[in-house]
Amino acid sequence: MTDDAVRAVAALDDELRRRMFAFIRQSPAPVTRDEAARSVGISRKLAAFHLDKLVEVGLLRATYAQPDGIRRVGRAPKLYQPTDLHVQVSIPPREHGLLAEILLEAVRHRRPEESGPQAAVRVAADRGHALGKAEHDRLKPGRLGTERALTYIAHVLEEHGFEPARVEPTRLRLDNCPFHPLAAKDPDLVCGINHAFLAAYCEGLRATTVQATLAPRPGACCVELSSRSS
Numbered sequence: 001m002t003d004d005a006v007r008a009v010a011a012l013d014d015e016l017r018r019r020m021f022a023f024i025r026q027s028p029a030p031v032t033r034d035e036a037a038r039s040v041g042i043s044r045k046l047a048a049f050h051l052d053k054l055v056e057v058g059l060l061r062a063t064y065a066q067p068d069g070i071r072r073v074g075r076a077p078k079l080y081q082p083t084d085l086h087v088q089v090s091i092p093p094r095e096h097g098l099l100a101e102i103l104l105e106a107v108r109h110r111r112p113e114e115s116g117p118q119a120a121v122r123v124a125a126d127r128g129h130a131l132g133k134a135e136h137d138r139l140k141p142g143r144l145g146t147e148r149a150l151t152y153i154a155h156v157l158e159e160h161g162f163e164p165a166r167v168e169p170t171r172l173r174l175d176n177c178p179f180h181p182l183a184a185k186d187p188d189l190v191c192g193i194n195h196a197f198l199a200a201y202c203e204g205l206r207a208t209t210v211q212a213t214l215a216p217r218p219g220a221c222c223v224e225l226s227s228r229s230s
Contacts, residue, residue, distance in 0.1 A: 007057040008085060016040050017050045021059060021082075030063065030079035051080055058085045095161050095178035102127060102193060117189050121196045128197035131156070132204020146170045146227040149207035153225060156201075162221055174221030183222070191222040198223050 012018050023039040024031045031039075037047035054060040061083045064076040106119035114122070135156060141148070150172045154164040163176035177183050183190040191214065199212040202225070215224040 008059050011053055011057045011059065014050065016042060016046075017054060020047065020050060021054055024060065024080055025082045027081075030081040032077050032079060034077075036080065048078075051078075055080070058083055096182065098127075098160070099179050099182060099190070099193065102197075117192065120189065121192050124193040124197040125200040128200035129204040132201040132207075134204075136205050144205070144207050144209070146207075146209040149202070149205065149210050150225060152205065153202065153207065153210065157198075168226075170227035172225040174223060174225075177219075177221045180219075187216075187222070191216070194221065195223050198225065 012021060019040045020036045023036065027035075033044050033048050033051060036051055037044045040047070051060065051062070055062045059082065060080045063079050063081075102124050103120055106116065106123045109123070110116065110119040135152065139152065141152065144152070147169050150166070150170065154166065154172055157164045157172075157174065161176060161178035162174040165173045165175050167173045177194075179190050179194060183194070195212060195214055202210045202212060209228055210225055211228045212223050212225050214222055216222040
C-alpha cells in the first residue's frame with residue numbers, strides 16, 4: 001500500500017469524515033461546506049476542518065465558485081468534489097489491477113499464432129521490460145553488479161507488493177504473491193505471467209547478472225531473484 005493510500009485510509013478512520021465523504025461521492029454536483037455540515041449534523045466550522053483534511057490527503061478537490069452561477073460581492077464559497085484517487089486496502093498488498101491490465105491487453109492484441117496464455121506471457125514481458133528500462137533511464141546506474149542490482153530491484157518490487165527479503169547478498173526472495181488468490185486458481189498461467197514480468201524487468205534494468213527463477217513456496221511469490229553464477 002502506498003503512502004498516499006495509508007494517509008487516505010487514516011483520514012477516513014473518523015466516522016464524520018467517512019459520512020461526509022460518502023455524501024459528497026453520491027452527490028451529483030460539488031458540495032458546499034454548509035451542505036456537508038447538514039449531511040452529518042455538525043457545525044459549518046467543524047465540517048470545514050474535516051473537509052480540508054480530506055482535501056489534504058487527496059480524497060477531495062476544493063474549488064471556489066458560485067453554486068448557482070451568479071456572481072456576488074465577496075469571496076465565493078468553497079465547493080468540494082471527489083478526486084480520482086482510488087483507495088483499496090489489502091494486507092498483504094495485491095496487484096490485481098496490474099494482472100487485469102496484462103490480461104486485457106493480451107486479449108486485445110493477441111497475435112494469430114498465439115494461444116491466450118502465450119499472449120499474456122508476451123504482454124507481461126513487454127510490461128516488465130518497459131518498467132525496467134524506465135527505471136534504468138531514471139537512475140542511470142552504469143554497470144550493475146548483482147548486489148547493487150538487487151538493491152534497486154528490491155525497492156521497486158516493494159512498491160508493487162512483492163515484499164522482497166534479502167536472504168543472501170546475491171539472492172532476493174519474494175515473500176508475498178501480489179497476484180494471490182488468483183494465482184492459486186491457475187498457477188501455470190499466473191506464475192508464468194509473473195516470471196515473464198520479473199525476468200523482463202531485470203533485462204530492461206540491464207541487470208545482466210541477475211536471473212529470475214521459478215521457486216514456488218506456499219503462501220509466497222513463485223519467483224526468486226539471484227546471481228546467474230549462483
